[in-house]
Structures are given as C-alpha cells and as structure tokens.
Amino acid sequence: MPRWDADAEGRLLKAAMELFVDRGYDQVTVAEIAERAGLKKRSFFRYFADKREVLFGGSPAFEQAVVAGVLQAPEATPPLDAAVMSLAAAGAELTSWGEPVRLRQQVITSSPELRERELTKLASLTTQVAHALERRGVEEPTASLIAQAGMAVFTTAFELWAAADTRNFHDLIHDSLERLRTAICRRSG
Amino acid sequence: MPRWDADAEGRLLKAAMELFVDRGYDQVTVAEIAERAGLKKRSFFRYFADKREVLFGGSPAFEQAVVAGVLQAPEATPPLDAAVMSLAAAGAELTSWGEPVRLRQQVITSSPELRERELTKLASLTTQVAHALERRGVEEPTASLIAQAGMAVFTTAFELWAAADTRNFHDLIHDSLERLRTAICRRSG
Numbered sequence: 001m002p003r004w005d006a007d008a009e010g011r012l013l014k015a016a017m018e019l020f021v022d023r024g025y026d027q028v029t030v031a032e033i034a035e036r037a038g039l040k041k042r043s044f045f046r047y048f049a050d051k052r053e054v055l056f057g058g059s060p061a062f063e064q065a066v067v068a069g070v071l072q073a074p075e076a077t078p079p080l081d082a083a084v085m086s087l088a089a090a091g092a093e094l095t096s097w098g099e100p101v102r103l104r105q106q107v108i109t110s111s112p113e114l115r116e117r118e119l120t121k122l123a124s125l126t127t128q129v130a131h132a133l134e135r136r137g138v139e140e141p142t143a144s145l146i147a148q149a150g151m152a153v154f155t156t157a158f159e160l161w162a163a164a165d166t167r168n169f170h171d172l173i174h175d176s177l178e179r180l181r182t183a184i185c186r187r188s189g
Numbered sequence: 190m191p192r193w194d195a196d197a198e199g200r201l202l203k204a205a206m207e208l209f210v211d212r213g214y215d216q217v218t219v220a221e222i223a224e225r226a227g228l229k230k231r232s233f234f235r236y237f238a239d240k241r242e243v244l245f246g247g248s249p250a251f252e253q254a255v256v257a258g259v260l261q262a263p264e265a266t267p268p269l270d271a272a273v274m275s276l277a278a279a280g281a282e283l284t285s286w287g288e289p290v291r292l293r294q295q296v297i298t299s300s301p302e303l304r305e306r307e308l309t310k311l312a313s314l315t316t317q318v319a320h321a322l323e324r325r326g327v328e329e330p331t332a333s334l335i336a337q338a339g340m341a342v343f344t345t346a347f348e349l350w351a352a353a354d355t356r357n358f359h360d361l362i363h364d365s366l367e368r369l370r371t372a373i374c375r376r377s378g
Contacts (some may be wrong), residue, residue: 080372112309119308120301141345145369148344152337156330180334185374186267 009047010100011037016054017103025051025107025114055104055114058094059121063128065090070132079138083129083150088173091154095161095169105162126151153177198236199289200226205243206292214240214296214303244293244303247283248310252317254279259321268327272318272339277362280343284350284358294351315340342366 015036019028030051034044048054069086077085094101108114130147134140156179157172165172204225208217219240223233237243258275266274283290297303319336323329345368346361354361 078372115312116305116309119312120305123304123308141349141365142368142372145341145345145365146372148341149338149369149373152334152341155337156334160330176330176334179331180338181373183267183269183331183335184338184370186269 008037008039008043010097012039012044012047013054013097013100016051017100017107020107021103021110025055025111052117055107056117056121059125062090062094063125065093066125067128067132070129071135073136079133079136079143079146080150082136083133083146084153084173084177087129087150087154088157088170091158091161091173092169095158102162102164105159122151122155149180153180197226197228197232199286201228201233201236202243202286202289205240206289206296209296210292214244214300241306244296245306245310248314251279251283252314254282255314256317256321259318260324262325268322268325268332268335269339271325272322272335273342273362273366276318276339276343277346277359280347280350280362281358284347291351291353294348311340311344338369342369 012033016028016033019032019036028051030044031041033051033054034041037044048057066086069089070082073082073085108118126144126147129150130140130143133143133146138146153173153176156176157169160167160172160176161169167175201222205217205222208221208225217240219233220230222240222243223230226233237246255275258278259271262271262274297307315333315336318339319329319332322332322335327335342362342365345365346358349356349361349365350358356364
C-alpha cells in the first residue's frame, strides 16, 4: 500500500476517534470525519464501509492474526501460553497505533450499544481461540476454559494500557498472567 | 408467596420456553404463553413486565445472590474459591428449575439479539463479582481476573448442564475448576 494511503486511513481513524470522544458517537457524521482529516467524504468510503466500521473494521484481521498465532505456536508450548502469546503479539501490534486505539476504547465504553457489540466481538474471538486450541489437540471443555482465561489476561492488559499505563504491552500481559496464576494456583486449605 | 402463585409462575415459564423453542422467540405472543399455561393474559403481567422478562427477569436476583455469597464467604476462603462457591450455589438453585432453564438456554443460543443481551448480563455479573472481591480486600486488576476465571468455570459448568449432562451441578463446577487449574498451573518449560 503506498505511503499516502496508510496516512489517509490513519488520519481518518484519528479524526473519527477525536470527534466521537468530543461529541459522542451518534452525533458525528462521516462528512465531518472526512473534513477533519482533510479529505473528501468519498475518500472515507475507500477505507470504511460506514461509520461503525471505523470502530470494528479491524476485528476480523485481529481475529485471524490471533488464530494463526495459536496454530503456529511450537508444539511443546502449553495451550494457555499459546493463547496468551498469540493475543499478546496481536495486542502489541494493535497498541502500536497509539492514541486512536485508546480513544476508541473511551468511545466504546461510553455507549451501551457499542459495548454490547464489543462484547459480541470478544465472545467470537474467544470461541475462535478455543477452536484453534482444539485443532492443537486440546479437548473441550478445557479448550474453552483456557481460551476464556487467555482472554481475561488479554482484556486486563489492554484495559490497563488504554487507561494510559505506560508499560510495554508485553509487560502488561506478563503482569496479568502472573496475577491470574498466583490467584488460581493457590489452593484453599 | 402462596402455593398457587408459584405454580402459575412456573407454568408460565415452562409454557413460554416450550413455545419459544418450537416457534422462535419473535413469533410468540404473551397471549399465547398465557393460554398455554391455562391463564388469562393479565395474569402473565402479574409475574412479568413483558415477554423478554421471561428470559431475563431472574438476572437481578441471581446477581444479588452471587454478590451476597462472595461477601459472606469465610474470611480465610481464597478469592477464587469464594467466587466459584458462590456461583455454584446460585447455579445449583437455578438448575433445580430443570427443563425450562435448559430450554431458555436453547432460546438464547438461537437468536443473535438475545445472545448479545445475555453477554451483557454476564459482563455485568462479572463486574459485580469483581467489586465484591474488592470489598474482600482483593486489589484490581486481580479482582477482575479472578471474577473472569470464576465466570469461565461457571458458564462452562452451566453449558454442560444445559446440554443435558446429568451430573450434579456442584460436580460439574468442580470438574471445570480442576480443568482450569490444571491448564493454568502448568508452567511452560
């Protein structure tokens, strides 16, 4: 993709998130997003089918990257590590976009409808991770349990990052995983 | 509550679930539910505000029971055990209703809209469990991680039960918890 293309998409994303945060998602039009990005309205539709796709358009690629990561992890990698490492890698890529991704989180948190949609996307991702683990030979319901534990680690790290935690994303993942392990591997007396 | 009251509510629940499974949630009217339960339409509204409340009306009471259970667990109980035991107790009560609860699960699975609503309810329950753990002195983000792990154990056990697993609900919880512990407490080499 030529450089100016990536720039236009990035400018649209940034402009959209800033407007959504300032004025509320429902109040912002595609024309306003394009204008703020210094582009024509029709340029918007070269990158996004509609306004909602600015928020959720990246989900399928993210899901594919995570599933590929789980399937490609070395055979000796325990399933939880395969899930968490794959989510960490995709998350590191996502968080490298910086501020627009933090703003996206704010926008989603602000709207019950967007939160419901985000929960559905996360549930779909969890199911896909469980299926990928099954293809690695993990039986159900263990695959689903591991997928959910991995997602808990990922969303915790991601929420810390979105709330402006300045640590490296991999460090946040490591910290969440250790917290979960410490809590779960402690047996009652 | 007098005996005939409880019976009427139970009959309405059962009639509603059977109709939803047979004909699809959207196709069923309140009048039909009441008729199948051998009641007048206005009796329906003594128990449920609308058709959706037949499916989700029990959520607040379930949430309150779980939160109370977490807060009342003995001080020495580790947080994950407090969460899981409380969810197990509320789940055992819920599953004691039997077939209508299994049918409810089928109805929800069949509709994307109802699934989204159920995910939102489960997310709310997870947040409430995390807050209850915080009140027991567990700091964030550990409280959220434990709440999510506990919910994974609960939903796994519940889905097994709903898919006609004949084991006692507490046994299903125990099995899910052991699977999770085995997977998570295994360290990569």
